[in-house]
Amino acid sequence: MEPAARDLFPGALEMMLLQALRREPMHGYALVQHIRQSSGDLLEIEEGSLYPALQRMLKAKWVTAEWGLSARNRRVRIYRITPLGRKQLERKVSAFERMLEGIARAMKARTS
Amino acid sequence: MNFSDLNDEMHKHLQEKIADLMERGLSESEARAQALPEFGNRTLYLEDSRNVWRWGWIDRLNQDFRHALRGMRRSPGFTAIVIATLALGIGANTAIFSLVNQLLLHPAGIDLPERVVAVRTRYTKLKLLDIGVSAPTFADLRNSRQVFDHAAITRAVDLNYTDSDTPQRLIGAAVTSEWFDVFGARPLLGRVFRAEEDEPNANHVAILSYAAWERLFSGDRSVIGRTIRLSQSSYQVIGVMKPSFRFPQNADLWTPLGWPTDQFAEMFRFNERFFAVARLKPGVSPRQASAWMDVLTSRVRQSNLPWVTEAKWGLFDIAFTDSFAGATKTPLLVLAAAVGFVLLIACSNIAGLMLARASARSREFAVRSALGAGRGRLLRILLTESAALAAAGGTAGLALAYGATRLLLQLAPESASAGLSPALDAYVLLFCGATVIFSGLLFGIVPAWRISRSDPNEALTGGRSSTAERKRQRLRSALVIAETAFALVLLVAAGLFLRSFVQLEAANPGFNPGGVMTASFTLPTAAYPDGQKQAEFYRTLLERLRSTPGVASAALGYPIPFSGIDESGAFDIEGYVPPPGDPGPHGDDRFVTPGYFEALSIPLLRGRSFTDQDRVTTQPVAVIDDVLAQRYWPGKDPIGQHIKLGPVTCTIVGEVGHVLHSDLAADSGRGAYYFTLFQRAGRMASVVVKTKGEPAAIAPAVREAVRATDPHQAIYSIRPMEEMVAASLAPRQFGMRLLGFFGATALFLAALGLYGVISYSVAHRTREIGIRVALGASSSSVIREVVGQGLKLAGIGAGLGICGAALSGRVLAHQLPGVAAFDPLTLSAMAAALLTAAFVASYLPALRAARVDPVTALRNE
Numbered sequence: 001m002e003p004a005a006r007d008l009f010p011g012a013l014e015m016m017l018l019q020a021l022r023r024e025p026m027h028g029y030a031l032v033q034h035i036r037q038s039s040g041d042l043l044e045i046e047e048g049s050l051y052p053a054l055q056r057m058l059k060a061k062w063v064t065a066e067w068g069l070s071a072r073n074r075r076v077r078i079y080r081i082t083p084l085g086r087k088q089l090e091r092k093v094s095a096f097e098r099m100l101e102g103i104a105r106a107m108k109a110r111t112s
Numbered sequence: 113m114n115f116s117d118l119n120d121e122m123h124k125h126l127q128e129k130i131a132d133l134m135e136r137g138l139s140e141s142e143a144r145a146q147a148l149p150e151f152g153n154r155t156l157y158l159e160d161s162r163n164v165w166r167w168g169w170i171d172r173l174n175q176d177f178r179h180a181l182r183g184m185r186r187s188p189g190f191t192a193i194v195i196a197t198l199a200l201g202i203g204a205n206t207a208i209f210s211l212v213n214q215l216l217l218h219p220a221g222i223d224l225p226e227r228v229v230a231v232r233t234r235y236t237k238l239k240l241l242d243i244g245v246s247a248p249t250f251a252d253l254r255n256s257r258q259v260f261d262h263a264a265i266t267r268a269v270d271l272n273y274t275d276s277d278t279p280q281r282l283i284g285a286a287v288t289s290e291w292f293d294v295f296g297a298r299p300l301l302g303r304v305f306r307a308e309e310d311e312p313n314a315n316h317v318a319i320l321s322y323a324a325w326e327r328l329f330s331g332d333r334s335v336i337g338r339t340i341r342l343s344q345s346s347y348q349v350i351g352v353m354k355p356s357f358r359f360p361q362n363a364d365l366w367t368p369l370g371w372p373t374d375q376f377a378e379m380f381r382f383n384e385r386f387f388a389v390a391r392l393k394p395g396v397s398p399r400q401a402s403a404w405m406d407v408l409t410s411r412v413r414q415s416n417l418p419w420v421t422e423a424k425w426g427l428f429d430i431a432f433t434d435s436f437a438g439a440t441k442t443p444l445l446v447l448a449a450a451v452g453f454v455l456l457i458a459c460s461n462i463a464g465l466m467l468a469r470a471s472a473r474s475r476e477f478a479v480r481s482a483l484g485a486g487r488g489r490l491l492r493i494l495l496t497e498s499a500a501l502a503a504a505g506g507t508a509g510l511a512l513a514y515g516a517t518r519l520l521l522q523l524a525p526e527s528a529s530a531g532l533s534p535a536l537d538a539y540v541l542l543f544c545g546a547t548v549i550f551s552g553l554l555f556g557i558v559p560a561w562r563i564s565r566s567d568p569n570e571a572l573t574g575g576r577s578s579t580a581e582r583k584r585q586r587l588r589s590a591l592v593i594a595e596t597a598f599a600l601v602l603l604v605a606a607g608l609f610l611r612s613f614v615q616l617e618a619a620n621p622g623f624n625p626g627g628v629m630t631a632s633f634t635l636p637t638a639a640y641p642d643g644q645k646q647a648e649f650y651r652t653l654l655e656r657l658r659s660t661p662g663v664a665s666a667a668l669g670y671p672i673p674f675s676g677i678d679e680s681g682a683f684d685i686e687g688y689v690p691p692p693g694d695p696g697p698h699g700d701d702r703f704v705t706p707g708y709f710e711a712l713s714i715p716l717l718r719g720r721s722f723t724d725q726d727r728v729t730t731q732p733v734a735v736i737d738d739v740l741a742q743r744y745w746p747g748k749d750p751i752g753q754h755i756k757l758g759p760v761t762c763t764i765v766g767e768v769g770h771v772l773h774s775d776l777a778a779d780s781g782r783g784a785y786y787f788t789l790f791q792r793a794g795r796m797a798s799v800v801v802k803t804k805g806e807p808a809a810i811a812p813a814v815r816e817a818v819r820a821t822d823p824h825q826a827i828y829s830i831r832p833m834e835e836m837v838a839a840s841l842a843p844r845q846f847g848m849r850l851l852g853f854f855g856a857t858a859l860f861l862a863a864l865g866l867y868g869v870i871s872y873s874v875a876h877r878t879r880e881i882g883i884r885v886a887l888g889a890s891s892s893s894v895i896r897e898v899v900g901q902g903l904k905l906a907g908i909g910a911g912l913g914i915c916g917a918a919l920s921g922r923v924l925a926h927q928l929p930g931v932a933a934f935d936p937l938t939l940s941a942m943a944a945a946l947l948t949a950a951f952v953a954s955y956l957p958a959l960r961a962a963r964v965d966p967v968t969a970l971r972n973e
Contacts, residue, residue, distance in 0.1 A: 028121060029128040046152035047125065051118060052160035059164055067117075074128060077121050 013045065013053045014062075015096060018081060018089040021063060027076035028054065054079060062088050118161055122154055156483070176496035183497060184504075190469055191501070194462050198505025198551060200857065201458035203512030204451040206536075206544045210517050212448055213539050214532050215437040221356035222432070223296025229401060230435040231263075231388040236424035238698045239781045240680065245388040247371055248381045249427065250288070252408050253390055259404045261393045264291040265386035266360055267369065270634035270796070271342040272826045273328070281634070281826035282324065282342065282364040286315075289368065294391045295359060302336045302351030305368050315370030318347040322355035324364035343636035344824075358531050359436070360387065381412065382425070389432055398431070405429050423695030442927045443847030450605065450854045453598045455551060457858050460591040460598075461865040462555040466498070467584050467591075468872045470563045474581075477563055491560050498556025506548030510536070513544065520850075525842030562587060585873060589905055592865045596909025597916055599855075599862040600946050604917035605924060606855035607938035609848040612777075612928035616841060622771040623673060624713035625833035627664075629807040630672060631814050632798040632829040639824070643728065643793035649821060650705060650789055650797070656817040657801060662810055664802040667707035668789055672798045673773050674836040675829070680782060685744055686754040686761065697755070699740050700773065700784040703792055709735075709768055711802040712833075719751040719766035722788040732791055734762040739770045740783025755785070762787070776841060777929040800833070807832040859949055862909075867953040870902045874961045881961050882969025891962035898961045902954025903947065910943045917942075 020026060020034045032047050057063045062085030068078040081089075126147055133143035184191040219225055231253060234241045245253075245265065253263040269284040285291075289305040292298075300322065308314055318340070320329075329335045339346050347367065392401055409426040434441060470477070477490060517534040536544075562584060640646045650668055657666035671677035680700045690696045706722040708714075717738055726733050734755060741750045753764045768786070772779055789797065799818075803810045811830050818827045874881070881894060918934050925933035 027125075029125045029132075047129070047150055048122070048152035048154055048157035051122060051157050052164060055118070055161040055164040070128060072128065072131060074124055076124050076128070077117065 011092065012096075013049065014057060015089065015092045016043075017050070017053060017057065017079075018062060018085055018092070021079055021081040022086065022089060025078050025080040027068070027070055027078050029076070030070070031079070057085070060084075060088075119158060122151075122158070126151060153483070173492075173496065176493050177500060179493060180497040180500040184500065187469070190465060191504075194465060194501050195505045195508055197458045197461055197861065198502065199508035199512050201451075201455035202506050202509030202544065202547050202551065203516055204854065204857075205448075205455050205547050206509060206513035206540060207516040207520060208444070208448050208451045209543045210513065210534070210536060210540045211520070211532060212444055213537070213543070215440060215444065216433050218537075218539055219433055219436060220531075220533075221295065221297060221354065221358060225433050226398075226431070227392045228294060228432040229390055229392065229398070229429040230432050231390060231405070231427060231429050232435075233384050234424070234426055234428065235695070235698075236426070237695050238423050238680075240698075244384045244386050245427070246381050246383045247376045247386065248378055249384075249408075249412075250386060250388055251376050252411075253388060254288075254290075256390075256404060256408070257393075259393060259396050259401055260390040262290040262293040263388065263390040264288045264294050265369065265388045266291060267386050268360070269367065270828075271365070272344075272634075272636055272824065274341050274344070274824055276328070279824050279826040281828040283362050284318075284342075285360050285363040285366050286369040287366050288371075291366065291389075292353075292357075294389045295357065296391070297353065297357040299351040300354045301333060302349070304351060305366075309368040310370065312370045312372050315368035316345065316347050317350045317368065318342070319351040319353060319366045320349060321353055321358065321364050321366075323358075325352045344638035361436075361531065378415075381416065382420075390429075398429075401429055419695045423698075440843055443843055446605070446609075446924070446927070447847060447850055447854075450602055450851055453602050454854050454858050454861070455547070456554075457595045457598050457861045457865075459551050459554040460595045461861050461868075462501070462551075463558055464588045464591045464865050464868055466555060466559040467562065467588050468868060470494075470559050471581060471584055471872075471876075474563070490563065494560035494563060495556050498552050498560070502548045502552030502556070505551070506544060509548075510541075510544050513540075524846050525839060558587065581876070585869075585876070588869045588872070592862070592869050592905050593909040593912065595862040595865045596906050596946060596950065597912035599858040600910055600913025600942060601916040601920055602851075602858045603855045603942040603945060604913075604938055605920055606848070606851040607942050608921060608924055608928055608931050608935060609844075609851050611935065611938055612931045613841070613844055613848050615930040616776045616844070619772070619776045621673065621776060621837060622714065622769050625674075625837045627803050627805075627807055628711065628833035629801045629803060629810050629814060630675075630798050630829070630831055630833055630836065631811075631818070631827045632675070632796070633818060633825055633827045635795040635825070637795065639822075640795060646793040646795065647728075647790050649825075650793070653799070653817060653821045654705065654707075656820060657799065657814065660810070660813045660817065662804050662813070664804050665707050665711045666799065666801045667705045667711045668797045669702065669704040669708050669800055670789070670794060670797045671702070671773075672800060672833075673712075673771055674833070674840050675798060676774065678773055678780075681757070683785070684756040686756060688744065697744055698782070699736075700780070700782050702784050702786040703789050703794060703797070704786050705789045708786075708800060711800045712771075714771060715769040717767045717769060718749065719764070721766050721768070722786075722790075724790075726788045727790055730791075732760055732762040733765045733788065735766040735768055735786040736764055737768050737770045737784045737786075739781075740785060741767050743783055774840065776837070777844075798829070799827075807834070859946065862946070863949040863953040866902055866906060866950055867956065869905070870898060870954045871957040871960070873901065874898060874957045877961075878964055878969045881964045882966040885964060886966035886970070894962045894964075895955070895958040898958035899951065899954045902950055902958075906947055906950030906954075910946050913946070914939060914943065 016035050017031060020031055020038075026034065028050055029047075032045065032050060035043060035045065054063070054065075057079075058065060061082060063079045063081055065077050065079045067075055070076040129147045129151070130140065130143040133146060134140060138146065214220065217225075222228060231245055231249075233243050233245050233249070235243075247265075250263065250265045253260060256263070264287055266285045266287045269286045271282045271284045273280045273282045287305070289307050289310045292304040298304075299319065302319070304319065305317070309317060320335070325331060325335065335349050336351070338349050340349060341347075353366075390401075392398065405427045412427075413421045413425065437444070480493075481487075481490060514534060514536055517536075521529045521532055521534055635646055635649060640649060654666055654668065657663055660666075671679060678700060680698065682696060682698050685697055688697070704722065706724055706726070709716055709721045718741075719735075721735060722733065736750060736755075744750075745753065750764050750767060754761050755764065756762075770779075771784070773784070774780075799814060801807070801810055801814060814830065815827060818825055884894065885891075917939060921933040921935065925931055
């Protein structure tokens with residue numbers, strides 16, 4: 001099985017993580033589950049690849065993290081989006097939509 | 113918040129996931145088996161996460177560097193060989209560079225040395241190719257303010273310093289006032305000369321060299337203003353120079369030249385007796401300065417007698433550093449090239465070793481690459497290893513260079529090493545650093561490139577005869593071929609030097625230096641104002657010497673062979689009109705006493721030599737040598753002919769053999785004429801004593817004879833004549849020995865490289881050889897095959913080396929008298945030496961191959 005995350009465009013994983021965290025703070029494993037389920041199992045990301053992305057986001061101060069408890073009462077690190085992260089998400093989404101539209105048009109032009 | 117808990121966090125992640133999967137009914141081991149691959153490469157992600165926070169490349173460099181150090185510790189043998197080889201290469205280069213730097217690039221004590229030129233004269237037709245300048249020419253230089261900021265001349269003066277217990281001879285330099293400005297030299301104490309001290313009678317002031325100040329005055333600062341007695345005149349000390357300034361060479365002190373104004377007249381234009389230097393004006397290029405020399409030359413030619421043009425009189429300039437380095441320059445540059453070759457060979461050798469080691473480590477690299485290390489990363493790891501090795505080798509090389517420079521200066525003949533210091537200055541450190549980087553890249557880049565390109569799959573699945581392996585072996589063979597070629601070039605160069613040297617040693621100088629002791633003196637004008645007084649001194653001194661036990665014969669002469677002094681002049685022959693285009697008779701002047709030809713065993717070919725009856729009151733006489741005789745009296749007897757020197761007409765009474773005066777390698781081609789000191793006395797002369805025993809043993813007696821004749825008279829340069837002749841060859845001999853040493857080093861390194869390649873190939877082919885032996889191949893045929901492989905590589909290398917040697921021989925032949933550019937004897941001897949070494953280097957692994965036991969060899973796979 002090809003790790004799907006490697007085929008994502010750069011920044012896609014971060015965008016999805018920010019989107020997920022905008023709804024509620026989550027720990028790493030829950031984030032993976034969320035993305036997997038909300039994508040209807042279409043996206044298979046290698047779970048480990050989450051962590052370098054989260055570290056990048058921590059460094060950029062888009063998210064914060066603190067230790068808390070999981071649903072199973074395990075000590076886990078919970079990530080929370082910051083106002084800066086929200087702004088970044090908006091920028092990312094609109095850029096993503098423009099790109100998607102561009103790709104879609106190009107594909108149509110090719111087939112017609 | 114940082115990544116410090118990340119490992120823990122990932123661990124928790126997996127636990128959560130496994131618990132989740134177990135809730136769905138999987139067993140713990142099934143859950144684990146599914147969870148781990150879905151998570152991916154934890155180590156890699158951990159490292160990626162860490163890299164988010166770290167200072168990227170510096171950190172990786174540090175990591176790679178530590179990895180490299182671990183690698184070096186793991187294989188101490190490899191590391192030691194690489195560092196030793198490199199230290200040798202870098203050390204030799206740094207040591208030779210240190211000398212090149214001090215002699216040619218940045219001699220101490222000169223500000224912007226590349227702006228200082230020496231101005232010289234030549235009379236091409238008279239075979240006078242590089243002599244000093246005259247006073248009128250100096251005046252022209254001083255007036256060339258659009259080209260030169262400063263110009264000065266100097267002339268050696270010998271001074272007897274009599275304030276000490278025994279009279280000492282000081283080497284003085286009479287200079288014009290701008291001498292120190294030309295070099296940009298400032299005094300340590302006091303001042304330099306002023307323009308008004310150029311006036312003829314204002315010149316009783318002196319500036320001491322640092323060494324003389326220490327020696328004579330123990331570094332006493334109150335010496336400034338003190339009056340000292342030099343050659344029975346008073347001089348006031350006005351300055352002490354800095355220790356770095358020592359031009360002209362070995363000067364103890366400087367005094368103003370004070371040349372009489374009337375001597376600057378045009379009639380003294382061709383009285384070349386000064387050494388001239390000048391500093392280029394800022395913005396004036398050396399080429400413009402040379403063009404200006406041509407302008408001055410044509411001015412003089414236009415306004416003078418036609419013979420000036422016919423003799424091809426001309427002025428030219430050379431870099432002061434070149435004139436200062438003199439005869440040392442060529443051997444030094446040859447050596448610099450030689451050590452460059454040694455470094456190239458050392459680097460090829462290390463590259464070969466790195467390739468072999470890389471083959472052994474190919475699995476390690478394959479694993480790294482399978483674990484996600486990119487090609488760039490592998491390259492970086494390998495290059496960091498090379499850099500670490502180069503740095504270690506460079507450090508060892510620097511230490512070696514310091515020791516080697518000290519040793520070189522100790523072993524070098526004094527004429528070549530005077531004034532040089534073993535200290536490593538900033539230029540040398542910079543050069544050493546550049547050499548380290550250059551060699552690190554040279555031996556690191558090829559193996560790194562080769563390895564990072566190899567396919568990890570192949571290495572992991574372990575195909576022994578993989579293509580990557582074959583390519584590597586090919587590359588190593590190419591390196592060995594290059595090494596042998598370089599080594600042969602170097603060996604042939606050393607061989608040519610040796611041949612030339614042997615021929616020179618066997619050269620007949622035209623006299624017999626054996627058993628001859630010499631010593632020199634300069635009589636002060638105050639005590640010996642005229643020829644009569646001087647002749648009295650000679651006569652008394654010679655009588656004392658001749659009655660000394662152990663003396664076979666004694667005489668005086670000036671200048672004597674191999675003393676470094678030479679003089680020449682024009683004369684007229686009675687009844688001889690030079691043909692058009694001929695500048696007229698010219699020859700080297702020699703002044704001797706009766707007994708001189710006998711003491712030096714110079715053969716008398718015709719007529720008689722000088723006798724005690726030749727005096728001021730009798731007919732002036734001269735003796736000529738056979739070169740002069742054949743030049744002007746071809747096929748005739750010159751005895752009884754007359755030559756004219758100004759107003760004096762001399763009768764030729766004898767003809768003697770020609771003598772090589774200053775160089776066994778090159779005859780000046782000029783003839784010489786001799787006068788007797790009893791008719792034409794002078795202040796300077798040398799004692800020439802033929803002894804019955806060991807010449808050195810007579811030295812105290814010579815000293816005593818001079819002291820007894822005049823207790824105020826200093827003597828100097830007390831040396832056996834054989835030593836003087838040998839000293840003229842010493843720089844050559846020293847260069848030859850060093851070149852021989854480097855040639856041997858190159859040969860050894862090349863043999864080592866070949867040994868490495870063949871050993872590796874044998875180890876690699878153990879299975880194949882085992883099969884052959886099992887199929888009935890005899891051990892001698894195995895040996896033949898392996899040795900053949902080695903000789904083939906060495907043979908190709910030797911072939912290329914011969915081409916290289918032929919090219920370098922063409923350059924060397926110009927510098928090496930008596931040697932042809934392409935010398936088949938040297939070439940074949942050195943090629944044979946190389947092939948012998950190659951035979952030994954491949955015979956040892958061949959023996960190992962022959963002992964391969966087919967059973968173990970096959971089982972190993």
